[in-house]
Structures are given as structure tokens and as C-alpha cells.
Amino acid sequence: MFGYPTRDELMALPVPQLYADPLERDEFLAVIAKEGFVKEHPIRLRRKNGIVIDTLITAVPIRDQNNTIRAFMGTIRDVTFQKAAEKALRESEDMFRHISGLITDFAYSCRKSPGGTFRIDWLTGAVEAITGYTPAEIHALTCWRPLVIEEDIPIFDREVIGLLPGESSRAEIRIRRRDGKVVWLASFAECMIDREDPTFYRLYGGCRDISARKEADQRQKDLISELEQKNAELERFTYTVSHDLKSPLITIRGFAGLLEEDVERGDLTRTREDISRIIAAADKMQQLLADVLELSRIGRIVAPPEETSFGLITKEAVDLLSGPLAERGVRVEIEPDLPVVRVDHPRIREVMANLIENSVKYMGDQPDPVIRIGVDRSGKEPVFFVQDNGIGIDPKYLERIFNIFEKLDPSAPGTGVGLAIVKRIIEVHGGRIWAESEGAGKGTTICFTLPGPGDRAQ
Numbered sequence: 155m156f157g158y159p160t161r162d163e164l165m166a167l168p169v170p171q172l173y174a175d176p177l178e179r180d181e182f183l184a185v186i187a188k189e190g191f192v193k194e195h196p197i198r199l200r201r202k203n204g205i206v207i208d209t210l211i212t213a214v215p216i217r218d219q220n221n222t223i224r225a226f227m228g229t230i231r232d233v234t235f236q237k238a239a240e241k242a243l244r245e246s247e248d249m250f251r252h253i254s255g256l257i258t259d260f261a262y263s264c265r266k267s268p269g270g271t272f273r274i275d276w277l278t279g280a281v282e283a284i285t286g287y288t289p290a291e292i293h294a295l296t297c298w299r300p301l302v303i304e305e306d307i308p309i310f311d312r313e314v315i316g317l318l319p320g321e322s323s324r325a326e327i328r329i330r331r332r333d334g335k336v337v338w339l340a341s342f343a344e345c346m347i348d349r350e351d352p353t354f355y356r357l358y359g360g361c362r363d364i365s366a367r368k369e370a371d372q373r374q375k376d377l378i379s380e381l382e383q384k385n386a387e388l389e390r391f392t393y394t395v396s397h398d399l400k401s402p403l404i405t406i407r408g409f410a411g412l413l414e415e416d417v418e419r420g421d422l423t424r425t426r427e428d429i430s431r432i433i434a435a436a437d438k439m440q441q442l443l444a445d446v447l448e449l450s451r452i453g454r455i456v457a458p459p460e461e462t463s464f465g466l467i468t469k470e471a472v473d474l475l476s477g478p479l480a481e482r483g484v485r486v487e488i489e490p491d492l493p494v495v496r497v498d499h500p501r502i503r504e505v506m507a508n509l510i511e512n513s514v515k516y517m518g519d520q521p522d523p524v525i526r527i528g529v530d531r532s533g534k535e536p537v538f539f540v541q542d543n544g545i546g547i548d549p550k551y552l553e554r555i556f557n558i559f560e561k562l563d564p565s566a567p568g569t570g571v572g573l574a575i576v577k578r579i580i581e582v583h584g585g586r587i588w589a590e591s592e593g594a595g596k597g598t599t600i601c602f603t604l605p606g607p608g609d610r611a612q
Contacts, residue, residue, distance in 0.1 A: 155201075155232050156172070156199070156201050156202060157202035157203055157205075158202050172199050173197070173198075173199060174198040174199060174200045174206045178197050178198060182195060182197055186223075190214070190215070191212075191213065191215075192211060192212065192213050192228075193212045194211070194212055195210065195211045195213075196208065196209070197209055197211055207232055207234045208234045208236075208237040209230050209232055209233060209234075210230075210233055211228060211229070211230050211231075212228045212229050212231075213226045213227065213228025213229075214227055214228060244349070245349055245350070248349070249263055249276070249358060259279055259280045259283075259284055259360075259361060259362045259363055260277070260278065260279030260280050260281045260360065261279050261358075261359070261360040262274050262276060262277045262278075262298075262358075262360070263275055263276040263277075263356065263357070263358050264297060264315075264359070265348060265354055265355070265356055265357075266315075266355040266356075266357065267353075267354055268353045268354070271296065271297070271315070272296075272297050272355070272357050273296045273297065274292060274293055274295075274296065274297055277289045277292055277293065279360070284331075284339070284361065284363050285298070285301060285331055285332065285337075286331040287332055297315065298329070299314075299315065301330060302327055302328070303328045303329065303330055303336060306327045309325055309327055310325075310327055310341075313325035313327075313341065313343065314327075314341060314343050314357070317343060317344070317345035317357065318345060318355075319345050319346050320345070321345050322343060322344040322345070323341070323342075323343050323344075324340065324341065324342055325340075325341045326338060326339070326368075327339050337363055337365050338363070338367075339362065339363060340361065340362045340364045341359065341360075342359060342361070343357060343359035343360075344357070344358050344359070345358075346358075402435040402439040403435075405431065405435035406435045406436060409428045409431045409435070410428075410432060412424070412428050413428035416428055458498075459496050459497055459498055459583075459605070460496065460497070460499055461494050461496050461607050462494065462497065463492065463493075463494055463495075464492040464493055464494070464495045464502075464529070464538065464604070465488065465490075465491070465492035467499065467506055468488055468506055468527050470503050470506075471510055472486050472488070472510065474503075475507060475510050475511055475514070479510075479514060482514050482517060482523060483523060484514055484517065484523040484524070484525055485523065485524050486510070486524075487524060487526045488527045489527065489528030489529065492538075493529060493606060494606065494607050495604045495606055495607075496604075496605045496606060496607055497583055497604055501579050501582075502583075502604070504575075504579065505576050505580065505602075506527075506540070508572045509540040509576060510525060510527075510540065512572060512573065513525045513540060513598070516542070516544045516545050516598070517544040517545070518544055518545040518595075520543055520544055522543075523542070523543065524543050525540065525541070525542045526539075526540075526541040526542075527540050527541075528541075535603055535606075536603070536604075537602070537603055538601070538602055538604065539599050539600065539602075540599070540600045541597065541599040541600075542599075543597040544597055544598060545594065545598075546591045546592065546593055546595050546597050546598055547589065547591040547593075547594075547598050548593055549591060549592070549593060552589045553589075556576070556577040556587070556589075557574065580603075583604055585602055585603040585604045585605070586602065587600065587601070587602040587603075588600075588601055588602075589601070
């Protein structure tokens with residue numbers, strides 16, 4: 155037990171030399187003096203090689219005729235391994251108690267040496283399912299910091315490995331899986347002094363995959379943003395409609411008064427003119443209301459989307475406008491092999507007819523009017539275009555042309571709702587639309603995107 159080769163060598167030692175702590179010897183003697191014996195009293199003793207062992211002593215004193223203690227008789231039991239096992243069990247219980255209080259999908263424990271860094275010494279749970287790495291691979295990384303994306307490293311350093319004893323944290327941190335996918339984790343961590351060596355820190359933690367929740371939060375934010383945008387559009391729409399409807403009403407009211415005066419005077423010529431103006435204003439109001447109603451209906455795709463040739467849709471639209479095209483002498487050039495799209499066929503035919511009609515309307519005095527219809531495949535997605543060599547648009551007005559009732563040329567026919575309808579149809583399909591022009595006299599190109607085969611309309 156004590157490492158001495160012979161009994162005589164051990165017996166020759168002064169007894170106090172065997173005690174690891176003199177205070178424990180004093181306590182032992184005090185108990186003997188008071189109780190007359192000790193039973194399994196814990197005392198740390200020192201072996202010959204200096205190693206301290208844990209023991210339990212049971213002893214009674216041996217006294218002489220003067221009642222003076224001359225010796226002790228009893229047993230000494232080495233419980234060093236038992237103590238170590240009890241200590242390991244306590245640490246294990248502490249670790250599981252702390253971790254069980256954390257809501258996790260995987261849990262871990264780290265230990266940090268003085269001046270060193272935290273190293274994982276225990277790991278369990280859905281590690282591989284969440285990170286794509288095996289527990290052994292995570293152990294080899296010393297901690298999971300290398301998985302954290304660069305933007306979130308400061309959060310990890312502050313809220314996880316930067317904790318001091320007694321501190322705990324909850325944080326949301328992004329990591330990059332083995333397959334490159336970014337995953338959101340809810341991190342829970344608590345730091346404390348290591349029981350075995352107070353110079354060491356111990357970190358208990360756990361992580362939960364919250365990617366689905368973050369995606370739902372983002373969808374909610376997007377929906378709120380879209381709703382705010384729709385509300386703003388509705389306010390502009392209401393103002394614009396009320397403003398534009400006032401014009402024909404004022405005209406009708408004005409000429410109704412003139413009509414009354416002309417009837418009283420018996421001026422038939424002026425009366426007919428007044429009636430004609432009133433009818434024209436009423437027709438304008440009727441057309442405005444019809445266009446507004448049409449625009450309001452485009453909140454969803456009416457017909458189920460189908461895969462169809464964009465070339466076929468284009469040819470149908472050109473056929474519908476064969477009269478105006480022939481009358482103005484416009485040549486339409488359609489690129490061959492236009493791609494298949496997944497759309498509401500009648501609605502996109504309406505888009506193409508509207509864009510072609512718009513190009514004819516704004517050809518100006520171009521002696522050789524041409525409309526080119528095709529697709530640009532150089533980017534990430536096909537971009538369809540309707541290009542003309544008409545009067546063009548000042549670049550500063552390009553965004554305005556899709557606004558409701560917006561007419562850059564007030565004298566041009568129509569209500570100014572056509573391109574607003576086109577924009578709405580394209581957006582309902584999940585596409586984008588914009589205009590390009592180098593300026594007056596340089597023609598205009600309307601570009602837009604549409605879902606292809608396998609895509610879904612929004």
C-alpha cells in the first residue's frame with residue numbers, strides 16, 4: 155500500500171511523515187480523544203514515491219497503566235480507486251444534468267486549459283445529420299468553430315467559446331454543412347470551472363437545427379413586405395383612378411350645362427356638338443372602367459399553366475393584329491426555335507398582343523417599321539424581348555411606362571392601362587419585366603422572363 159519494501163522500513167518512519175496533511179492528523183487524534191475510537195475515518199496518506207492515496211481508517215487506541223495512548227490498533231483501507239470512480243461519476247452526473255436542461259439536437263462538452271482553447275471531449279446526438287460530419291471528424295476539428303460561416307464567427311467567439319465560468323448564452327449561428335448547404339443552429343452553452351482542475355474551464359453546450367423556422371420567418375417577412383408594397387400600390391391606384399375618372403366627369407358636367415343653354419336657344423348645331431362631346435367623354439369613362447376592371451382581375455392565373463411553345467403564342471398574337479400591322483406596313487421578325495414555356499396560354503398571348511400593338515402605336519414616322527421578337531439565352535435564365543425601331547423613350551422615363559394610366563404622349567390613343575396589365579400578368583407568372591431604350595428615335599425593347607418546363611408559375 156505504501157510502497158516500502160519491508161515492514162521494518164515502514165515501522166522506522168515517524169508517523170506524522172505518512173500524513174499528506176498535518177491538519178488531518180490533528181483531526182484524527184481529536185476524534186479518538188473524544189469518541190475513544192474512529193470508524194472508516196477518511197485520511198489522505200503519502201506513499202514512499204510521494205503519491206497521495208485516499209484511505210479509510212478504523213482504529214482504537216492502546217493505553218498504558220497511566221491511561222496514556224501508546225499506540226493504535228486497527229485497519230487502513232486504500233479507497234483511492236473508489237474515490238476516483240466516485241469523482242468521475244459525479245462529473246458525469248453534472249455533465250448530463252447540465253446538458254439535459256438544454257434543448258438540443260446534438261450536445262457536447264469541451265475542456266479548456268489555461269491559456270489554451272476549448273477542445274471537444276464528449277459529443278452525442280444528431281451530429282452527422284445536422285452537420286454532415288461524423289462525430290470523429292468533429293473531434294478532429296477540436297471544436298465546431300471551423301464549421302461556422304465567416305459572418306457569424308464573431309457571434310460564436312463571443313457567445314460560445316468566449317464565455318467565462320458562471321456565464322451562459324443562447325445564440326443563433328449559421329454553419330456550412332459538408333455538402334455546402336448553410337444551416338441555422340440555435341446554440342445553447344454554459345461555462346464553469348472544471349472540477350478536476352480549477353485552472354481548467356469546462357463548456358457544456360448543445361445545438362438545434364432551426365433552418366425550417368428561419369425559412370418560415372423569412373417567408374413571413376417577405377409576405378409582410380409584399381403586403382406593404384401591395385397596400386402602397388393600392389393607395390396609388392385609388393388616387394390615380396379617382397383622378398383620371400374626374401376628367402371625363404368634368405367634361406360631361408360642363409357640356410351638359412352648355413347643352414341646356416343651346417337647347418333653350420334652339421341652336422341645333424351646337425346641341426349636336428355638345429351631345430357628341432358628352433358621348434365621347436362617357437365612352438372614355440367606360441373604357442377606363444373596363445381597363446381598371448381588367449387590371450383588378452389579374453390577381454391570379456385563371457387558366458391552369460401549360461407547357462407550350464412561345465413561338466406559337468407569338469404567332470397567334472401577330473395574327474390577331476394582322477390588320478393594324480398591314481395598315482402601318484410593319485414587318486414582324488420572329489426568331490426561330492423559341493423555347494417552351496409553362497404559362498397561362500391566353501394571358502401570355504394577351505401580353506404579346508399588347509406589346510406588339512404598343513410598338514405599332516409608337517412607331518412614329520419610321521419609314522421601315524420593324525418589330526423583332528426573340529429570346530436572349532446568354533444569362534442564367536432566358537429573357538424574351540419585343541424590340542421595335544420606333545420613337546424610343548428617354549431613359550429617365552423607362553420605369554414610369556408600366557404605371558397605370560401613364561402615357562408619355564398624352565395625345566396617343568388608349569387609356570394608359572395596357573402596359574400595367576402586361577406587367578401584372580408577367581408578375582403573376584413569377585417573372586420580371588423592364589424596358590430598355592437609348593433615347594428618343596432609338597427604338598424600345600421590352601424584356602421579360604417566364605417560367606420554363608419544370609418551373610411553377612407563382
